Amino acid sequence: MRPSDWIVLLGTLGFIVIYGIWKTRGSKDIEGYLKGDNSMKWWTIGLSVMATQASAITFLSTPGQAYEDGMRFVQFYFGLPIAMVIISITVIPVFYRLNVYTAYEYLENRFDLKTRSLAAFLFLVQRGLAAGITIYAPAIILSTILGWRLNLTSIVIGLVVIIYTVSGGTKAVSVTQRQQMAVMIGGMLIAGYMVVHYLPEGISMGDAVAVAGKMGRMNIVDFSFNWNDRYNFWSGITGGLFLALSYFGTDQSQVARYLTGRSVTESRLGLLFNGLLKIPMQFMILFIGVMVFVFYQFNQPPAFFNSAARDSVFATSYAGEMQQLEAQHEAVFNQKQEAVQELVTALRSADDATIATAQAEVVRLQQASKEISSEVKGLVAKAIPGAETKDTDYVFISFVTNYLPAGLVGLLLAVILSAAMSSTASELNALASTTVIDIYKRSVKPDASDSHYLSASRWYTVAWGVIAILFATFATRQDNLIQAVNIIGSLFYGTILGIFLVAFYFKYIKGHAVFMAALLAEAVVLYCHYFTDIAFLWFNVIGCGCVILFGLVLQTVLNQRQPVR
CATH class of the missing domain: 1.20.1730.10 (Sodium/glucose cotransporter)
Structure with missing residues (x-):
């Protein structure tokens, strides 16, 4: 910030x-406080x-x-x-x-x-x-x-x-x-x-x-x-x-x-x-x-979007494992980035066979990326017991x-x-x-004053x-x-x-x-x-x-x- x-x-x-x-300012009764004076x-x-x-x-x-x-x-x-x-x-x-x-x-x-x-x-x-x-x-x-x-x-x-x-x-x-x-x-x-x-x-x-x-x-x-x-x-x-x-x-x-x-x-x-x-x-x-x-798909995403939890893992004995998983994640991303570019080219050419081939490769690499992310979440849970491992809510703010x-x-x-x-x-x-x-x-106090x-x-x-x-x-x-x-x-x-x-x-x-x-x-x-x-x-x-x-x-x-x- x-x-x-x-x-x-x-x-x-x-x-x-x-x-x-x-x-x-000036709500003095229950009518104004709860109903805004209509x-x-x-x-x-x-x-x-x-x-x-x-x-x-x-x-x-x-x-x-x-x-x-x-x-x-x-x-x-x-x-x-x-x-x-x-x-x-x-x-x-x-x-x-x-x-x-x-x-x-x-x-x-x-x-x-x-x-x-x-x-x-x-x-x-x-x-x-x-x-x-x-x-x-x-x-x-x-x-x-x-x-x-x-x-x-x-x-x-x-x-x-x-x-x-x-x-x-x-x-x-x-x-x-x-x-x-x-x-x-x-x-x-x-x-x-x-x-x-x-x-x-x-x-x-x-x-x-x-x-x-x-x-x-x-x-x-x-x-x-x-x-x-x-x-x-x-x-x-x-x-x-x-x-x-x-x-x-x-x-x-x-x-x-x-x-x-x-x-x-x-x-x-x-x-x-x-x-x-x-x-x-x-x-x-x-x-x-x-x-x-x-x-x-064109810019390297984090392997885990909750950056605070990720940084905490690097302060534990699991830092080496996290580093390896992030390296794998980056390698898969580089392959996927190229595959997505090929998919864009295929879509512009309107060649159905080429599109299908490129799409299949992108989907395969996307699945591989998700599997690595799942491993990262498992590692976060192991390194920081009780930590939140679902990072979907951190995507946009990241x-x-x-x-x-x-x-x-x-x-x-x-x-x-x-x-x-x-x-x-x-x-x-x-x-x-x-x-x-x-x-x-x-049911509790039916006869109190309006101010009460x-x-x-x-x-x-x-x-x-x-x-x-x-x-x-x-x-x-x-x-x-x-x-x-x-x-x-x-x-x-x-x-x-x-x-x-x-x-x-x-x-x-x-x-x-x-x-x-x-x-x-x-x-x-x-x-x-x-x-x-x-x-x-x-x-x-x-x-x-x-x-x-x-x-x-x-x-x-x-x-x-x-x-x-």
């Missing part, structure tokens, strides 16, 4: 935080919704996902626009008519207190865990740059976010997210331009895309059906739809964003705005990751810090940290509001921040972070969505039946996760379907047991 990078980074983040606190316009709502979902994981882990697995992750979002339309038509008018603080208040009106409390509890569990991962993601950056231990970095970032969230409440979260989204989108566009600019002379954008395609990275849409495949068209348009319905329709971190709208129309426009822009934004971020992959010019490194770090601030602030704010409104105010609940909201924000920090210390055990946070959500979202769909559309089912059905459905989802190979996106469909099915059966049984009068 050069001085200009620190100036850009601290200046950008400092301006956003100070502006947000200044613009939202003053937000549609474009602020739309940007806030996008910024809440676009955590640091999005900008840190998604390019790494594309580097490792190609573009197919974009299919995860195919059901999202449909979900935005459904929520705009059905959910938003109900929430506005009831004037709720949280989504779960509606469930008591429709069913009973225990069903409301169960849905709130499931949300608190999954979002509390996910908040830990969103704190951990930017901790990767600072630990790599500053040489700090990951756990210490997680604590520092978590404390900063707690202070930021406690000070401003929901309105501060929404207002600052406009600036954060501008920084995020602008920074990633610049990064995309720079990675293409750094390709070797004579290698055009078309060449880069063609090479990526032949190396299996332009796999945008896959129509084959496979229960065990995480990302294909069918899992995205169904499992992704159900996940989006649950996330945007029942997750308080998102519901709180559009409950701040001036009217039903403003909230609807905000959600539809998100539905139109989300897939193009994710496509852009994944494509940048693919271009980084192509860049590293490119940024090693290749981008002074100033732009600071800007890209501001992008990732802005995303961390926005999403984590939303999560902590939602966790606090759900705890206070659905648990504390409803405002104070409780601030203290619960602190408490959830501490819990998230504690979970962040275990996040090193997760796979790719963007997948980890979606897996956690999928374990609970289907059940929560099922409860809400029953509430909206199955008037036959009452409180006792849906409560028991939700418990059984959650048990089925957890069984599928731990004892089957079903891809996690389908958990959203399974959980939701089981709540509806079990609810219908249980309600029928309960009706039959009622005495005839």
Whole structure:
């Protein structure tokens, strides 16, 4: 990090935080703190919704996902626009008519207190865990740059976010997210331009895309059906739809964003705005990751992208083995670099036979490179017990810090940290509001003053921040972070969505039946996760379907047991 990078980074983040606190000063009651006085316009709502979902994981882990697995992750979002339309038509008018603080208040009106409390509890569990991962993601950056231990970095970032969230409440979260989204989108566009600019002379954008395609990275849409495949068209348009319905329709971190709208129309426009822009934004971020992959076909990539862990190995007795593996990695890269150049030449000649031969050689050498990388990861695990050996999340930040010019490194770090601030602030704010409104105010202390609940909201924000920090210390055990946070959500979202769909559309089912059905459905989802190979996106469909099915059966049984009068 050069001085200009620190100036850009601290200046950008400092301006956003100070502006947000200044613009939202004076929240004196629970209405202003949790609902922002219902003053937000549609474009602020739309940007806030996008910024809440676009955590640091999005900008840190998604390019790494594309580097490792190609573009197919974009299919995860195919059901999202449909979900935005459904929520705009059905959910938003109900929430506005009831004037709720949280989504779960509606469930008591429709069913009973225990069903409301169960849905709130499931949300608190999954979002509390996910908040830990969103704190951990930017901790990767600072630990790599500053040489700090990951756990210490997680604590520092978590404390900063707690202070930021406690000070401003929901309105501060929404207002600052406009600036954060501008920084995020602008920074990633610049990064995309720079990675293409750094390709070797004579290698055009078309060449880069063609090479990526032949190396299996332009796999945008896959129509084959496979229960065990995480990302294909069918899992995205169904499992992704159900996940989006649950996330945007029942997750308080998102519901709180559009409950701040001036009217039903403003909230609807905000959600539809998100539905139109989300897939193009994710496509852009994944494509940048693919271009980084192509860049590293012409420039020597590290054998292990986590430079801090790599350097630690060289301080142990395994340094010699690491040196040998890196030499092998470099030798394979030199061969692959020549093979990729031959593939480019073959693609330009449009000779199918030559293309097939060159492609086969590139794929063979790519596999050899991956095998050496696996050996390196095994050596890291052996040399540093407990060290993180999955380095996919370090791919993009490694490119940024090693290749981008002074100033732009600071800007890209501001992008990732802005995303961390926005999403984590939303999560902590939602966790606090759900705890206070659905648990504390409803079942623990129902007759306290408004100022007492405002104070409780601030203290619960602190408490959830501490819990998230504690979970962040275990996040090193997760796979790719963007997948980890979606897996956690999928374990609970289907059940929560099922409860809400029953509430909206199955008037036959009452409180006792849906409560028991939700418990059984959650048990089925957890069984599928731990004892089957079903891809996690389908958990959203399974959980939701089981709540509806079990609810219908249980309600029928309960009706039959009622005495005839």
